[in-house]
């Protein structure tokens with residue numbers, strides 16, 4: 001086909017390479033959004049030889065909307081993926097002090113956040129109570145192991161804002177089944193081993209070992225970190241974030257519960273370690289525990305010992321009976337241009353920084369939604385859509401880097417060069433250095449985070465900054481007024497905590513109820 005014809009060609013055949021969480025989520029969102037257009041065909045090609053990354057068990061609350069959008073039932077999803085509820089993250093040992101070194105980043109906005117400056121009130125009250133515990137009921141629910149909703153609350157509705165913890169392998173299988181059975185997605189089990197191009201350099205088809213050529217109009221590279229199309233074919237490199245965020249290795253292991261009635265944590269527990277941090281995620285059938293660390297600071301053997309030591313200290317577990325942890329290496333960074341010609345990368349192919357704050361799947365959801373909603377009608381439209389998409393994702397990745405780095409820069413830990421290097425302003429982003437200077441006298445606001453679809457809203461920055469003991473000096477007169485207003489919101493948050501603790505079931509009780517009976521569907 002000549003260049004002229006191709007420019008006006010309609011975009012109808014959408015070919016996704018990769019059957020990990022990114023590939024199936026993207027295929028599902030594309031197919032569900034265009035379900036009423038019989039001309040749109042969505043195909044997923046998944047190699048029978050290349051395994052998925054097999055991790056990625058923490059999500060962001062946006063996943064509720066994504067699952068609803070693709071037509072999945074919440075109870076079915078919870079049963080199939082051993083999923084549980086996640087109300088936020090708890091950070092243990094990050095501040096670097098002897099006593100009470102723990103704080104929460106809950107998903108619910110602080111009570112009264114949009115009405116007054118709660119930080120002024122918190123400081124006026126002496127800042128003795130951890131910030132999140134003063135401004136939100138949710139840390140109290142997590143501490144009491146309460147679920148974020150009742151058995152009578154309909155699917156996807158919340159009493160307290162929540163996301164999920166899920167089994168990554170089961171999630172992929174569940175999405176595949178849903179895509180094929182309910183959304184008309186074509187699934188090809190085949191290994192792509194060559195790329196055929198049009199004269200103008202666009203991809204014409206993917207050559208597979210088993211099934212010959214698969215043609216398409218738009219190709220979505222969800223092939224994981226190897227980025228088969230964007231990097232290996234087009235040579236689009238990544239922005240290297242390793243000078244800012246040092247972690248580049250992970251060990252991950254599945255840990256059984258000691259007894260069937262062991263409480264299930266309703267938050268991701270992120271515990272600082274000498275050269276990184278461990279995650280601890282409670283699913284219905286097991287825990288998922290891992291250590292993410294920096295190979296420049298710590299050997300794999302050291303990391304292995306730290307992980308097992310952490311598991312042994314976290315409760316009665318026979319560490320000798322655990323399977324060997326999976327070892328994962330990654331290069332923190334993001335694709336310079338995730339959309340190039342008629343190809344867009346989503347998921348690990350577009351970048352990955354580290355698991356802190358579960359920013360990866362939420363970027364998949366945002367990418368898939370934007371692609372589906374802005375799907376170019378013709379090849380001619382594609383470059384305009386691509387330019388805007390690339391600008392948006394460049395901004396998002398930069399904010400992800402700022403926000404994740406914020407967790408490290410305020411730490412007072414002195415136990416390793418790893419933590420001292422994180423504090424060195426030379427390893428920070430320029431934006432974060434500017435912000436921290438500004439936030440000595442202001443609190444983070446929508447004036448700092450200006451986009452409608454920020455990955456992390458200003459409230460999240462509050463939870464981390466003040467959780468990490470940041471004490472700004474606010475202008476006295478407005479602070480005094482705000483402090484008076486904040487006191488009422490604190491009382492309400494405490495009252496909500498008291499009432500919800502009494503009214504909500506335990507996390508395990510609710511999961512057992514859903515597995516047996518399901519939640520009401522709206």
Ligand SMILES: Cc1cc2nc3c(=O)[nH]c(=O)nc-3n(C[C@H](O)[C@H](O)[C@H](O)COP(=O)(O)OP(=O)(O)OC[C@H]3O[C@@H](n4cnc5c(N)ncnc54)[C@H](O)[C@@H]3O)c2cc1C
Pocket residue numbers: 017018019020021022023045046047048049050051052053054055056057058059168190191192193222223224225226228250252290292328330346347348349352354355358359360361362364
């Ligand atoms: C240690 C760690 C912890 C993480 N924790 C979280 C978390 O808590 N929350 C979160 O949101 N994210 C997390 N992530 C990221 C998350 O795992 C990924 O975003 C998610 O799993 C999506 O991966 P993917 O589908 O892009 O890639 P993969 O799972 O690697 O899938 C790649 C797919 O491409 C296919 N493929 C590759 N080559 C070919 C070929 N030649 N032909 C055909 N098919 C091919 C493979 O068969 C596979 O199906 C974590 C990542 C790591 C490394």
